[in-house]
Amino acid sequence: MGDSSLATVLASELLELTPESYYSWFQAGLLSKALRKWPESLDRNAQALKLFSPKDAEEFNGANPAAWNMGIASTALGDWSKARDAWAAYGLHRFQNEAGPIDVDCGMAPIRLNPDQASLPHQILFSVGEAEVVWCWRRSPAHAIIASVPLPESGHRFRDTVLHDGEPKGTRRLDGQEVSVFDELERLEDSGLPTWQAQIAGATDEDIHALSDLLGQRGLGLDNWSGIRLMCSKCSHGAPEDGHEHISTMSEDAIRLGLAGHEAALGEVIDGWLADRHGVDVLALDLLW
Known part of the structure; x- marks a missing residue:
């Protein structure tokens, strides 16, 4: 460097x-x-x-x-x-056209938290944990709010606000289209929302989508961690579909969900969701951090 x-x-x-x-x-x-x-x-x-x-x-x-x-x-x-x-x-x-803080819907974008490769000579990379690409609500050309529920190892939380670079560093797919990945430069705001892990049995994809919608209406987060792929750095910085096979965290026994929010609010939503779903069971709900 x-x-x-x-x-x-x-x-x-x-x-x-x-x-x-x-x-x-x-x-x-x-x-x-x-x-x-x-x-x-x-x-x-x-x-x-x-x-x-x-x-x-x-x-x-x-x-x-x-x-x-x-x-x-x-x-x-x-x-x-x-x-x-x-x-x-x-x-x-x-x-x-306006004054004050910029908070404009600029679409969804994948952001690499804790980037592992420098873009500039002498660059000091921001890192509070392991690298992870998450989906974010982009609110300006340079900052976004995390829409995914990041893994605890990333040191980030759902709804953290992050500063990001403008140079594309790989791609991901959204609605059938290639979209650019941008590297995090700094965390601007820590949401403080707790991260939980839930193990769900007997639920269909439609059930999980319904739970996600209910949580979203309350400003709470859900991410399906069952299908997370642990990619090598080369494929992460490129187009994953063109790379080799990567390890999946998919479990055949239960669906693994990442949830974000305070316990009382999460419990209320989950109880209401379960009330109409016989055969669906929450095997565990653990606070991670």
């Missing part, structure tokens, strides 16, 4: 020698992003934004990557005014 301290010194010297260079400010901003120094990254990319010339636009096919990185840094800092300016500078004008 190299000497980040030396890189920091060299970046400062470069800016002193070439203060009018878009490229210098952009590269220095990339280093600040890699080191997760968000105020510095915001300032450097904002300066690069001012220096962006038609010649620079030709090199980047009209897009301004400094604007995107400025959007990431300002989202990390909760500076929504500058985030809106950054997305508009990148050409995403839909975010410029």
